[in-house]
Amino acid sequence: MLSTTALYTDLSCYYDLMCADINYEAQSRQIHRLHQLFGNSGKKHLDLACGTGPHVRHFIDLGYQSSGLDINQPMLDIALTRCPEAHFSLGNMCQFSVDSKLDLITCFLYSIHYSNDLAELENCIKSVHVALNKGGIFCFNAVDKTLINNNSFVRHSTEYENSEFTFQSGWFYSGDGDKQALKLSIEKSTQEQTQCWQDEHAMVAVNFKQLTALLSPYFEVHLFEHDYDAIMPWNRRSGNALFACVKI
Structure with missing residues (x-):
């Protein structure tokens, strides 16, 4: 068995194959719609745990000034090839800062759970809050442990x-x-x-009540069904959901 880092480093060139069934365009467009509904109309975007950059590519095509952050350099090398006009940074999403404020921060594919524990998850939330302009939004998907x-x-x-x-x-x-x-x-x-x-x-591991409690001091929190074709409120029964969090 390889460690997580070794696996992703050694197989980074196969990462897109691993995610071949994911509709990155639909995911990006759905978050774009949420940003239009709840955001501040700004176009500065950062994708946390961006991997090889497929979401960044779609956000650029949607007119955003898009950038990415990931902890794995081989992934970022591929991302830069895919999106040469974007800026990519090597770093930890639980301890990051930006040079200028952003309007939209995303974290797809349940990557918010890569925080090591609840304290690190809160650090991530705080970092996102500091990095956003007023009225900016933080969008991600999550799974309820229960x-x-x-x-x-x-x-x-x-x-x-x-x-x-x-x-x-x-x-x-x-x-x-x-x-x-x-x-x-x-x-x-x-x-x-x-x-x-x-x-x-x-x-x-968190449940949605815990996660909302962590977010609420910093954001107005909206939960939606994990559906990239329609915007519907979370039905309180699904085990996964989309979070749209507006900076207070």
């Missing part, structure tokens, strides 16, 4: 350079405390040879 099904997972396969890749991921929560895991497996099959990677990404 509604995680440990037996549920997503799986997809794709072909690349004469190899077949199969990716599987799922959440795991023990039922106690502020730690959960994203379990990930990758198989690469080339003719008769198959390579396998297994990993667990340690993540912070």
